[in-house]
Amino acid sequence: MERIVIGHQDVEPLFHHQSTGLKFKVCNPAGALSFYSKHLSDDVAFSRNQVFFKQFARIERSSLLGAFYVSIFFMQKGISHSKMQSWKHPEHFFAGKFCLSFSPESCGFSEYAAHQLNLSYGLHIKLPYWRNFVLQDERLGLHKLFQNILNPSPEPILLSGTINSHITQLLTYCNQTQDLTRDHDELIQDLLSAVLDEIAIRYCIDESRLVLNSQDIQKLQMVKYILEQEMQEPPSLKNLAHRVGLNDFKLKKGFKTITQQTVGQYLLSLRMRKAARLMLESNHPIIDIAGQVGCNNHGHFSVAFKKYFGQSPRSYRA
Numbered sequence: 001m002e003r004i005v006i007g008h009q010d011v012e013p014l015f016h017h018q019s020t021g022l023k024f025k026v027c028n029p030a031g032a033l034s035f036y037s038k039h040l041s042d043d044v045a046f047s048r049n050q051v052f053f054k055q056f057a058r059i060e061r062s063s064l065l066g067a068f069y070v071s072i073f074f075m076q077k078g079i080s081h082s083k084m085q086s087w088k089h090p091e092h093f094f095a096g097k098f099c100l101s102f103s104p105e106s107c108g109f110s111e112y113a114a115h116q117l118n119l120s121y122g123l124h125i126k127l128p129y130w131r132n133f134v135l136q137d138e139r140l141g142l143h144k145l146f147q148n149i150l151n152p153s154p155e156p157i158l159l160s161g162t163i164n165s166h167i168t169q170l171l172t173y174c175n176q177t178q179d180l181t182r183d184h185d186e187l188i189q190d191l192l193s194a195v196l197d198e199i200a201i202r203y204c205i206d207e208s209r210l211v212l213n214s215q216d217i218q219k220l221q222m223v224k225y226i227l228e229q230e231m232q233e234p235p236s237l238k239n240l241a242h243r244v245g246l247n248d249f250k251l252k253k254g255f256k257t258i259t260q261q262t263v264g265q266y267l268l269s270l271r272m273r274k275a276a277r278l279m280l281e282s283n284h285p286i287i288d289i290a291g292q293v294g295c296n297n298h299g300h301f302s303v304a305f306k307k308y309f310g311q312s313p314r315s316y317r318a
Helices: 127-136 140-145 165-176 184-203 214-229 237-244 248-259 263-281 286-292 298-309 313-317
Strands: 002-006 009-011 023-028 031-039 044-053 057-063 069-077 079-084 091-094 097-102 106-112 118-126 157-162
Touching: 044 057, 044 165, 069 091, 069 127, 069 165, 079 118, 091 097, 097 184, 118 127, 118 165, 118 184, 127 140, 127 184, 140 184, 157 184, 165 184, 184 237, 184 248, 214 237, 214 248, 214 263, 237 248, 248 263, 263 286, 263 298, 263 313, 286 298, 286 313, 298 313
Parallel strands: none
Antiparallel strands: 002 009, 002 057, 023 031, 031 044, 044 118, 057 106, 069 097, 069 118, 079 091, 079 106, 097 157
């Protein structure tokens, strides 16, 4: 159950849910709260929560949902003061920060200041999926860090990190995309990997240092070649790492070291530059050119092209 207190007055219980895939909005003269969630897969759900009140507000939670899920909350705007029953101390969550937590009993509260817009996204991962994901990572420091929830009898954990530009990009895609059937597995893995990278930087400093030898650099150059040849249907990061013989961490960190771009940013650059060349060298319709470079959604292609070149595809071609 969830309950909201505005000032010193209780508002009737807002909602009670056993699964995600719901939407609700509550408005009254004192402010408003909206919540939306959807499944990205059978094991992972995404949520969006927006809060604004004219008076101090407190949301109290009492649920067993946490016993089965690892939750990651990404604060986009505002600040909240939160405390779960199993946490030793309350936590302040600021914009630009994420919090990863697991608690066998999700009993606690979040408090919000008056006249302040708060926007946060959430990722809710079933415990077995999260365990498998962490164990597939080769950084033993992360295994040790998450030992509390890798054990048969999991114990509470609370970690935090910084929301970098790559995480922001992936969250935006989660929030805006309606049909994730084509890319949702890769999207989930990319987002969880980005979160683990930030956690490793903060809590496992030694394992975040990257050393590249000549063979590693050759393999990373091969990654560039594969992306250039297969931009229309590019392989997933996991498949890419397997094909060139690198682990996931070295692929992502090493690629950014030698190109100053993430794999996703480099692929976008390849697509935009090829599309621009085709527009000037051929009479093919723009929608066909978008498909030739692997952008099957014409609207998304136009937005990406304008952001990259500063003008729409039609204006660029004129």
